[in-house]
Amino acid sequence: MEQPIIKVNQISKVYQKGAIGSGTFSRDLENSVKSFYSRLTARNKDETGELRKKKESIWSLKDVSFELYEGDAVGIIGRNGAGKSTLLKILSRVTGPTYGSIEGRGRIASLLEVGTGFHPELSGRENIFLNGAILGMKSFEIRKNFDEIVDFSGVEDFIDTPVKRYSSGMYVRLAFAVAAHLESEILIIDEVLAVGDSAFQKKCLGKMGSISKDQGRTVLFVSHNMQSIQNLCNKSLLLNNGELIRQGKTADIIQEYLNDQETYTSLELQKNRRGDGKIKFKNLRLIDPETNQVLNQITCGKNLLVEIDFIAKEGAPIKDLEISIGFNDQFGTRQTLISNELSGQILSRPNTENWTQRILVNKLSLALGNYSLNLFVSSKGCIHDWVMDAMPFYVEGDAYFENITMTLGSGKGNFYLDFNYL
Amino acid sequence: MMLRYTWKIVSWNSWYSLKIKEAWEYKDLFFLLLRRDFIAFYKQTILGPLWFFVQPIITLFVYTFVFGKIAAVSTDGLPRPLFYLPGIICWNYFAECLLKNSTVFRDNFNLFSKVYFPRIILPMSIVFSSMVRFFIQMSLFVVVLLFYYSKGLKPEINSSVALLPLLLILMAAFGQGLGLIVSALTTKYRDLSLLVNFGVQLLLFSTTVVYPLNAAPIAIRPYIGLNPMTTILETFRHAILGQGSFSVAALVQATIITICIFFTGLVLFSKVERNFVDTI
Numbered sequence: 001m002e003q004p005i006i007k008v009n010q011i012s013k014v015y016q017k018g019a020i021g022s023g024t025f026s027r028d029l030e031n032s033v034k035s036f037y038s039r040l041t042a043r044n045k046d047e048t049g050e051l052r053k054k055k056e057s058i059w060s061l062k063d064v065s066f067e068l069y070e071g072d073a074v075g076i077i078g079r080n081g082a083g084k085s086t087l088l089k090i091l092s093r094v095t096g097p098t099y100g101s102i103e104g105r106g107r108i109a110s111l112l113e114v115g116t117g118f119h120p121e122l123s124g125r126e127n128i129f130l131n132g133a134i135l136g137m138k139s140f141e142i143r144k145n146f147d148e149i150v151d152f153s154g155v156e157d158f159i160d161t162p163v164k165r166y167s168s169g170m171y172v173r174l175a176f177a178v179a180a181h182l183e184s185e186i187l188i189i190d191e192v193l194a195v196g197d198s199a200f201q202k203k204c205l206g207k208m209g210s211i212s213k214d215q216g217r218t219v220l221f222v223s224h225n226m227q228s229i230q231n232l233c234n235k236s237l238l239l240n241n242g243e244l245i246r247q248g249k250t251a252d253i254i255q256e257y258l259n260d261q262e263t264y265t266s267l268e269l270q271k272n273r274r275g276d277g278k279i280k281f282k283n284l285r286l287i288d289p290e291t292n293q294v295l296n297q298i299t300c301g302k303n304l305l306v307e308i309d310f311i312a313k314e315g316a317p318i319k320d321l322e323i324s325i326g327f328n329d330q331f332g333t334r335q336t337l338i339s340n341e342l343s344g345q346i347l348s349r350p351n352t353e354n355w356t357q358r359i360l361v362n363k364l365s366l367a368l369g370n371y372s373l374n375l376f377v378s379s380k381g382c383i384h385d386w387v388m389d390a391m392p393f394y395v396e397g398d399a400y401f402e403n404i405t406m407t408l409g410s411g412k413g414n415f416y417l418d419f420n421y422l
Numbered sequence: 423m424m425l426r427y428t429w430k431i432v433s434w435n436s437w438y439s440l441k442i443k444e445a446w447e448y449k450d451l452f453f454l455l456l457r458r459d460f461i462a463f464y465k466q467t468i469l470g471p472l473w474f475f476v477q478p479i480i481t482l483f484v485y486t487f488v489f490g491k492i493a494a495v496s497t498d499g500l501p502r503p504l505f506y507l508p509g510i511i512c513w514n515y516f517a518e519c520l521l522k523n524s525t526v527f528r529d530n531f532n533l534f535s536k537v538y539f540p541r542i543i544l545p546m547s548i549v550f551s552s553m554v555r556f557f558i559q560m561s562l563f564v565v566v567l568l569f570y571y572s573k574g575l576k577p578e579i580n581s582s583v584a585l586l587p588l589l590l591i592l593m594a595a596f597g598q599g600l601g602l603i604v605s606a607l608t609t610k611y612r613d614l615s616l617l618v619n620f621g622v623q624l625l626l627f628s629t630t631v632v633y634p635l636n637a638a639p640i641a642i643r644p645y646i647g648l649n650p651m652t653t654i655l656e657t658f659r660h661a662i663l664g665q666g667s668f669s670v671a672a673l674v675q676a677t678i679i680t681i682c683i684f685f686t687g688l689v690l691f692s693k694v695e696r697n698f699v700d701t702i
Binding site for chain 1: 428429430432448451453454455457461465532533534536537538539697699700
């Protein structure tokens with residue numbers, strides 16, 4: 001029987017809500033004196049129990065166990081906040097688990113970020129050695145792979161230039177090249193590596209594939225992009241709220257994840273809402289108008305069809321409806337609003353219990369990233385239903401401008417304008 | 423075939439797990455960090471190593487003026503530059519080890535939160551890259567010493583020169599130990615770091631940088647001697663200049679205190695390094 005290369009035994013990670021301690025000594029002292037005093041004065045156990053409950057804890061991971069075998073390429077799938085990053089951090093030993101243990105053999109190299117430890121004043125050559133060493137390579141290993149690294153990065157001509165003079169593309173390419181040539185048995189890769197232009201991205205994914213398939217090394221990969229997980233990974237883990245729900249073949253897990261997302265868009269059970277409930281949001285689907293397929297991931301620059309199912313009580317208003325969709329980014333900042341009040345269209349509904357409103361968005365210009373929708377329906381100033389954080393989704397940045405692949409957080413702003421140089 | 427697991431991540435950390443063997447595996451990183459600090463320093467400044475001389479020379483002038491001319495503190499009969507300079511240079515090194523180690527978590531947060539490597543590598547590289555500055559500054563002292571020899575000062579160098587490497591190790595270990603203790607505490611209590619800068623300035627007067635030990639009242643000499651820096655400086659002056667109070671007992675005491683501080687620092691550091699990413 002084959003023996004796993006990594007064995008994860010029931011690891012959990014608990015964070016105290018709020019900061020641990022208050023950050024200053026005097027306030028911590030004050031707090032501990034206070035809690036000691038109130039424990040003294042608490043007459044019975046209930047009161048102290050109450051006191052303890054106030055220290056809320058968040059389980060970022062809960063009893064996660066799995067095994068990895070040599071040559072596995074494993075995708076980790078889950079929504080934001082499902083515990084993916086925490087799992088990666090624990091596996092790469094950046095932070096420790098609160099409970100549980102992990103056993104394994106061989107070296108682990110983790111890439112939670114490209115170019116960690118790059119020093120702007122040092123040349124490309126010097127940074128290759130420094131970065132390689134930070135990632136756990138010995139100097140002789142780096143020397144052995146040096147030509148290959150430089151070749152892969154395509155920055156030969158600038159190898160003795162300080163990296164502060166590099167373009168961001170060159171910087172990232174060099175950083176990835178170092179990482180791709182690590183000689184560790186286990187490689188942990190976060191989504192951040194989906195960087196650079198699309199040609200280089202393909203090269204990276206190809207390299208990662210050959211690491212696991214041809215060299216028989218183990219790869220753990222986190223991404224929101226189901227396509228790259230599908231291409232790269234033979235197995236996957238599905239996380240939800242810190243728990244490992246399922247593990248198995250990638251295709252099955254992705255299917256389950258997508259199905260799960262669809263149930264999430266059923267809005268009837270959503271609790272975070274206000275309004276009198278005469279008209280309520282029931283379902284929301286994001287559809288590709290060309291193929292009529294339900295999307296879990298939206299592509300920037302393409303047309304988008306939003307379908308909303310409503311359910312109305314008897315006697316609910318029929319005319320003068322206002323239906324709005326607010327797009328919030330991952331920090332909760334409103335990025336844009338779709339509303340018939342803005343466009344001046346007058347909406348009314350068929351006099352039935354259920355009906356569907358369809359909204360077509362031409363050439364969606366939201367920059368890539370994670371978003372969430374707020375839904376709002378009212379008539380004559382009376383709010384019927386207002387659903388907060390109705391549906392999280394991810395915008396990919398492929399198709400807005402031709403020939404250019406967008407990358408996250410590179411100063412390109414929150415949305416694109418349709419412009420033309422004259 | 424059963425293969426043995428070579429590592430294990432657990433939820434607790436035993437106090438003695440200093441992971442020395444693992445740190446040794448990363449010795450290449452240690453040398454590259456040294457190189458980085460060195461190169462980065464030279465590339466960023468025009469005067470480069472000349473800066474290393476500016477600070478002790480100015481300090482020397484101020485001390486000579488304030489403690490020499492105004493306060494007229496004894497220098498054990500030595501020319502003032504020869505008396506003050508070793509103190510200034512050694513103290514600089516000690517203070518730099520302490521201060522840089524005390525902020526090691528904050529300065530390297532980005533690195534620590536993204537990659538694992540034995541954390542102790544960074545504090546160690548700090549101590550050794552500061553040593554470069556120490557040696558360059560010491561060359562200034564040698565020049566001053568030769569100048570006085572040419573002026574007719576009688577050389578007093580004696581056999582206790584053999585102790586100099588030990589003194590350097592003690593200085594480094596003491597500075598690092600204190601720095602690591604502070605670094606471990608400051609991950610939880612940020613306001614302590616304000617106290618440290620201030621404390622290092624005050625600590626200067628608790629040791630024999632600006633006065634010789636035998637100029638201090640006899641009653642408080644044992645307390646001044648508690649600071650290993652006192653013994654280090656006195657032994658140095660004794661070895662090179664033939665002045666200062668030297669005793670094996672004091673040296674043993676300083677060594678013991680330093681070892682205690684150093685290991686306390688290491689243990690606290692290894693306690694904190696695991697989960698500090700979650701707290702800072």
